[in-house]
Amino acid sequence: AFLRTTMSLPAVLAAVAAAALIARHCARRLAGNDYRPTFTSPLLQTVMGTIVKEWNYAWRRGRMPGEQLTWQTADGYFLHAVRFGAHLPASAPAVLLVHGLGGSASSPYMLEAAHQLLQLGIRPVCLNSRGSSVQPELASEPLTTHKLYHAGEVHDLAFALQRLHADYPQSRLGVLGFSLGACRVLNLLGRADLPADGSDHGVPLAPPELAPVQLPACCVAAVAVSPPLDLADGLRTLQAPGAEHWHRYLVLGLGQWLQRVHGDIRPDAGRSPHAASVSLRGALAATTIREFDELLVAPLHGFASADDYYAQCSPLRCVQAIRRPCLLLRARDDPFLATADCDRPELHANPHVTVVLPQHGGHIGFLAHNAQGVLFPWAEYRAAEFLAAHLFERSS
Numbered sequence: 409a410f411l412r413t414t415m416s417l418p419a420v421l422a423a424v425a426a427a428a429l430i431a432r433h434c435a436r437r438l439a440g441n442d443y444r445p446t447f448t449s450p451l452l453q454t455v456m457g458t459i460v461k462e463w464n465y466a467w468r469r470g471r472m473p474g475e476q477l478t479w480q481t482a483d484g485y486f487l488h489a490v491r492f493g494a495h496l497p498a499s500a501p502a503v504l505l506v507h508g509l510g511g512s513a514s515s516p517y518m519l520e521a522a523h524q525l526l527q528l529g530i531r532p533v534c535l536n537s538r539g540s541s542v543q544p545e546l547a548s549e550p551l552t553t554h555k556l557y558h559a560g561e562v563h564d565l566a567f568a569l570q571r572l573h574a575d576y577p578q579s580r581l582g583v584l585g586f587s588l589g590a591c592r593v594l595n596l597l598g599r600a601d602l603p604a605d606g607s608d609h610g611v612p613l614a615p616p617e618l619a620p621v622q623l624p625a626c627c628v629a630a631v632a633v634s635p636p637l638d639l640a641d642g643l644r645t646l647q648a649p650g651a652e653h654w655h656r657y658l659v660l661g662l663g664q665w666l667q668r669v670h671g672d673i674r675p676d677a678g679r680s681p682h683a684a685s686v687s688l689r690g691a692l693a694a695t696t697i698r699e700f701d702e703l704l705v706a707p708l709h710g711f712a713s714a715d716d717y718y719a720q721c722s723p724l725r726c727v728q729a730i731r732r733p734c735l736l737l738r739a740r741d742d743p744f745l746a747t748a749d750c751d752r753p754e755l756h757a758n759p760h761v762t763v764v765l766p767q768h769g770g771h772i773g774f775l776a777h778n779a780q781g782v783l784f785p786w787a788e789y790r791a792a793e794f795l796a797a798h799l800f801e802r803s804s
Contacts (some may be wrong), residue, residue: 442778442779443766443769443774443776443786443790444776444777444778444779445766445768445769445774445775445776445786446775446776446777446783447768447770447773447775448741448768449770450739450741450742450743450768450769450770450771450773451743451770452770452773453739453741453768453769453770453771453773453774453775454743454770454771454772454773455770455773456773456775457770457772457773457774457775457785458516458517458772458773460775460783460785461516461517461519461520461785461788462516464516464519464520464523464785465516465519465520465523468519468523472492472519472522472523472526473492473494474490474491474492474534475490475491475492475494476488476489476490477489477490477491477533479567479568479571481564481567482567483553483554484552485538485552485553487535487536487537487538487564487567487568488513488535488536489513489533489534489535489536489568490513490514490533490534490536491531491532491533491534492522492526492531492532492533492534493526493530493531493532496529496530496531498576498578498579499576499578499579500529500530500531500576500579501529501530501531501579501580501581501582501795501796501799501800502530502531502532502533502572502576502579502580502581502582503525503530503531503532503533503581503582503583503584503795503799504533504535504565504568504569504572504581504582504583504584505518505521505522505532505533505534505535505583505584505585505586505589506535506537506565506583506584506585506586506589506590506592506593507534507535507536507537507540507586507587507589508585508586508587508588508589508590508634508772509587509588509658509661509662510658510661510662510665511540511586511587511589512536512540513534513535513536513540514534515586517586517633517772517785517787517788518534518586519534520785520788521584521586521788521791521792522534523788524785524788524789524791524792525792525795527792528792528793528796529796529800530582530792530795530796530799531576531579533568533572535564535565535568537556537557537561537564537589538553538555538556538557538561538564539553539556539557539665539668539669539672540557540665552672552673552674553672553673553674554673554674554675554676554679554680554708555679555708555709556669556673556704556705556708556709557588557592558588558705558709558717558721559588559591559592559595559636559639559717559721559722559723560591560592560595560709560717560720560721561592561709562592562595562596562599562621563619563621565583565592565593565596566596566600566621566622566623569581569583569623569624569627570623570624573624573626573627579626580626580627580628580798580799580800581624581626581627581628581799582627582628582629582630582631582795582798582799583596583627583630583631584630584631584633584791584795585630585631585632585633585635586633586634586772587633587634587635587636587744587771587772588635588636590631590632590633590634590635590736591632591635591636591637591639591721591722591723593630593631593632593635594632594635594637594723594726594727594730594734594736595721595723595726596621596623596630597630597729597730597731597732597734598723598725598726598727598728598729598730599619599620599621599726599729600620600621600622600623600731600732627732628732628733628798628799629732629733629734629735629794629795629798629799630732630733630734630735631734631735631736631737631791631794631795632723632734632735632736632737633737633738633772633787633788633791634737634738634739634742634744634745634769634771634772634787635723635736635738636722636723636744636745637722637723637724637727637738637745637746637749637750637752637755638718638722638724638746638748638749638752639717639718639721639722640715640718640719640722641746641748641749642744642745642746642749643697643698643718644746645743645744645745645746645747646658646697646744647696647698651743654743654744655696655697658697658744659694659695659696659697659700662694662697662700663692663694666688666691666692666700666704667692670688670691670692673686673688673708675707675708679710680707680708680709680710681710682706682707682708682710682711682712683707683708684707685703685707686703686704686707686708687703687704688704690703690704691703691704698714701714701717701718702714705717724749724752724754724755727754727755727758727761728754728757728758730758730760730761731760732760733760733762733794733798734760734761734762735761735762735764735790735791735794736755736761736762736763736764737764737774737787737790737791738750738764738765738769739765739766739767739768739769739770739771739773739774740765740766740767740768741767741768741769741770742769742770742771743770743771744771745771750763750765762794764790769786769787772787773787774786774787774788
């Protein structure tokens with residue numbers, strides 16, 4: 409969809425053909441994870457990385473059978489997920505995968521990460537956030553909801569991890585998020601296990617939507633790939649000259665997603681004091697992300713405005729509270745995000761958070777090659793390696 413809005417048909421066909429050739433070299437697992445970017449252009453990293461991951465899954469589809477899961481939440485919503493690794497023992501570690509804005513359990517980066525985890529004997533569970541289920545066979549279930557997923561929505565993630573713990577009580581758990589999903593993962597870890605006033609690690613008070621959550625003790629590690637760290641700064645980057653095509657692409661995707669789910673949204677004044685300000689019609693006609701957030705996301709979830717939402721839900725607000733091993737991967741040339749927030753001191757002050765900031769990689773691109781010239785999606789590979797190091801018991 410992005411290619412169609414920014415490039416001519418011959419360029420699109422050339423990109424697809426090139427990706428097909430590249431993907432042929434991505435089938436086998438690699439020794440070592442040194443990052444050698446295949447492209448230095450953030451556009452090529454972002455677009456070609458996605459295409460390569462799509463081709464990879466197309467060739468693996470028959471070898472990656474997934475099982476559909478349905479979990480009913482306390483508020484009556486049905487969360488859907490796809491679980492892989494039926495051949496693994498019940499004690500195998502499991503990882504919850506969280507997609508980004510406009511994504512789903514079947515997004516290319518989700519399926520690529522699931523493959524990398526399976527290669528290491530880890531059971532991947534790809535979550536569909538509220539409003540993102542795409543399986544027609546699940547459409548008969550009631551999907552009305554008083555909220556959607558957003559940068560600070562952490563309770564559905566905590567619930568999914570609790571369900572995984574109930575299903576696999578002997579397994580260690582991890583969580584892996586991408587883009588907005590990575591933002592949610594960082595907020596989840598920062599909010600986990602805090603007292604009700606958030607005072608334990610200096611985390612400020614938040615609306616009920618961002619109240620502290622409890623995670624299973626067996627949830628021992630996390631990875632965040634391409635997260636927005638300061639939402640307001642990231643939005644300013646998208647609105648800057650030269651980034652209009654990225655912004656237009658994201659707004660188009662938001663409109664198409666809301667068109668599918670707007671009939672299921674039920675603003676609840678008992679949960680949000682600003683519910684009366686929700687304008688679904690206005691959000692459907694929004695031409696900017698800020699307008700979309702101002703008319704729908706902020707009032708639906710109890711925030712006074714889009715600016716309030718950005719301030720409350722930026723992960724930099726609580727990253728210092730993380731007390732579990734966490735890997736944060738982000739490219740400095742990410743076209744969706746602000747470069748300056750990579751160097752904020754609060755990001756680097758926490759010894760529990762390993763921050764890796766290569767110069768090139770685009771947004772969830774990170775297409776790389778090893779010393780032998782074999783090409784592979786580096787971020788998903790590196791994430792799986794990090795999680796495996798913490799999820800498997802080491803012999804003394």
